[in-house]
Amino acid sequence: MTQTAPIKVTLIAGGVGGAKMAEGLYQLENVELSIIGNIADDEAFHGLWVSPDIDTLTYTLADVIERQQGWGVKDESHRALETLSILGDDTWMSLGDRDFGLHIYRTHRRRKGHRPTHIAQDIAESFGLTCRIILPTDDVVQTRVKTDAGWLSFQQYFVRERCAPDVRELRYDRIEKAHATDEALSALSEADVIVMAPSNPLVSILPVLQIPGILEAIKASNAVKIGVSPIINGGVVKGPADRMLASLGHEATALGVAQMYAEFLDCFVIDHADEQHVSAINQLGMMSSMKAILMKSREDKVRLASEVLAVSGVMGSWVSPAQEPET
Incomplete structure (x- = not known):
């Protein structure tokens, strides 16, 4: 039997939703997966x-993620954080002891002048991953959130403030001077399918798309x-995407997100509950496809990933890999 060439899939992802989509794609046979x-x-x-x-993607695909919360490492302890608290350090950002080990390694490598892209790749390989986790840029780009109390870093807004303040404005510091990595541009150029994960479009996807060269590469692919x-x-x-969209003047619906991606998408996959938006999405110049997109289990993730690729027309007929229940 002739072995067909693997389908090259490039996923653009952030947050827990992105990691779920990544996990589904990662479980599929005959898929060569790159994740930006x-x-x-x-x-x-x-x-x-x-x-x-990046760490949530790595931990999820390595199956060491704390699945109840969607981030961090399972079977984690927090003794380092307890010591920092005793010493009077600000410990609102919950980092576990195993997690600290990864951050120590990353920081040590960065201080040696190693490329962040290479560091991320080496970490992924050390965790046994066979897909590519790619950074869109080696430069520092940081999301800032403006609230009534002033500007916050994204982690201050998301973790310390628990997404409570209304978002008045977003900006991505230093993004206009960032340079897209060759690895990201190649992954987009060589892909058979490019997928925008079900991530918060404002703080997970747009900070990638607005790095100079990324959106252009997507359109040219x-x-x-x-x-x-x-x-x-x-x-x-999970998360504040709906409230952020509404507070920043976007429609907090599947249609509202489709409008943000309309200039480059061929198809937008929505849930059956959003059937009322099909006609309007089609009028944006893209196809719409209705699926059950809620991912509660690994089986859900694999099913949705396979359906997304089937929609692309390049998957053809295929056999699902053995699916194990998620723990």
């Missing part, structure tokens, strides 16, 4: 460089471009 992860949430804590979205809605029936599974 959001780095605009990165920040220094206790002298260490923390990259939350011959890949089929598909997005998956992070909004189901006007709400989100």
Whole structure:
């Protein structure tokens, strides 16, 4: 039997929703997966460089993630944080002891002048991953959130303030001077399918797309471009995306997200609960496809990933890999 060439899939992802989509794609046979992860949430804590979205992708695909909360490492302890608290350090950013080990390693390598892209790749390989986790830029880009109390870093807004303040404005510091990595541009150029994960479009996807060269590479790519809605029936599974969209003047619906991606997507996958938006999405110049997009289990993730690729028209007939229940 002739072995067909693997389908090259490039996923643009951030947050828990992005990690779920990544896990589904990673479980599929005959898929060569590259993931361009959001780095605009990165920040220094206790002298260490923390990259939350990249680490969540790594931990999820390595199956060491704390699944109940969707981030961090399972079976974690917090003794280092307890000591820092005793010493009077600000410990609102919850970092576990195993997690600290990764941040120490990353910071040590960065201080030696190693490329952040190479550091992320080496970490992924050390965790046994066979897909590529790619940084969109080696430069520092950071999301800032303006509230009534002033400007906050994204982690201050998301973790310390628990997403409570109304968001008045967003900006991505230093993004206009950032340079896209060759690895990210190649992954987009060579892809058969490019997927926008069901991540918060404002703080997980746009900070990637607005890095100079990234959106241009997506548009120039011959890949089929598909997005998956992070909004189901006007709400989100987790996170502040719906409230952020509304407060910044966007429609907090699947249609509102589709409008943000309309200039480059070929298809937008929405939930059956959002059938009322099909006609309006089609009028944006893209196809719409209705699926059950809520991902509660590994089986859900694999099913949705396979359906997304089937929609692209490049998957053809395929056999699902053995699926194990998520623990």
